[in-house]
Amino acid sequence: MTDAHTEEAGWEERVAALWERIDTHAPEEFRERIAALAAERPEDDPAALFERGAAHDSTGQPAEAVELYRRALGLGLTGPRRRRAVVQLASSLRNLGRPDLSVELLTTERALPDDRLDADERALGPAVDAFLALALADTGRDREAASLALGALAPLLPRYNRSLAHYARALLTAPDGS
Incomplete structure (x- = not known):
């Protein structure tokens, strides 16, 4: 293993x-500790920017998180952190x-x-779906959100998987009773 790999x-x-x-x-202390770890990496390191954004997000500062997520994504964040950043950015935007x-973003x-x-x-993928459902509900698209x-x-149930999946799809075509 190389020194760089070990360090990473x-x-x-x-x-x-x-x-x-x-x-x-405490929230401020947590953000400071994450910032200290992020400072060990180059200023434009996407992973470090993501971690700082997540720290702000998780401690009640979504506006600060949005900026950091956008920077991380713009600098080419990859892998699971990229998908997490999209989910978390979308959630923060919804909260704002x-x-x-x-x-x-989530679509x-x-x-x-x-x-x-x-x-x-x-x-x-299920996280993408869950946060998209929340955002759809907030835009008044309740049937799409429920679907x-x-x-x-549906796949997580011990029984009724096919039925629930069918009913979920049917919500998109059935009259809504209004």
Whole structure:
């Protein structure tokens, strides 16, 4: 293993360990600790920018998070962090009163073909669906939101998978009773 690879793995382990202890830190202290880890990397490092954005997001500062997520994505963030950044950016935008932008981002993300995603990115598919359902509900598209949420839930049930999946799809074509 190269020194750079070992250093990268060590940084990732320290970031993961800090996230595991987020609830033991005051919000400002947590952001400072993440910022200190991010400062070990180049200023334009997408992973470090993402982690800073996530720290702001998780401690109640979505506006600051949005800027950091956008910078990280613009600098070419890749892999599962890229998909997480899209989900988290969309969630923050929704929380800031822009569910329309959230729907746009998550609809685009959801349309990515599976063969362009690695296994860890594909595993985040239900998160994309869940946050898209929230954003759809906030834009008044309740039936689409329910359809998406129920469709994502269907495979997890011990029984009634086919029925629930069918009913979820039917929500998009059935009259809404209005």
